[in-house]
Amino acid sequence: MIPRLKEIYFKKIQLSLKEKFGFKNIYMGPRLQKVILNMGLGLDGNDSKILKSCSEDLANITGQKPVITKFKKSISNFKTRKNTNAGLKVTLRKNKMYEFIDRLVNIALPRIKDFKGLSINGFDNFGNYTFGIKEHIIFPEVNFDRVDKIRGLDVTIVISAINKNHSYELLKKLNFPFIKKGDN
DSSP states (O other), X not given: XXXXXXXXXXXXXXXXXXXXXXXXXXXXXXXXXXXXXXXEOGGGGGOHHHHHHHHHHHXXXXXXXXXXXXXXXXXXXXXXXXXXXXXXXXXXOHHHHHHHHHHIIIIIGGGSTTOOOBOGGGBOTTSOEEEEESOGGGSTTSOGGGOXXXXXXXXXXXXXXXXXXXXXHHXXXXXXXXXXXXXX
């Protein structure tokens, strides 16, 4: 079954972006390539119970088993040792990516307390968008009673676009709640 957001993208959004920017064909427009979720654990990465519970939470959120990331070098000020566990990472592509973005925009982000919108400053020079979520419990898949500690997530949306404006328009069409320029 095709995800709802993917169907909307290919039937409506792609055509409207082609008309807006004057592309010669629909394939020149911006496309979602992948979504990367990262949960840094820091010193808690050495504890196997915490690592397992965070891994289960991230697997429930994304529907895919996370990869354990390691520190690349030792830094004494941060109390890190080379090749010890740093955090968890999940890369979503194709249908799972569209399903995750649909749940993120329509269910999870509105559940954030005092949420005013996402910043438009999260775009890099290549058109990719990155933002942080302070509480991973905003996702309905996470059982609030079983969570030992509230953790943050970094979400990076990789977009094939010519510039930031094309990526911004794509995410606006996908109903991302951005802060308007006049609001603070």
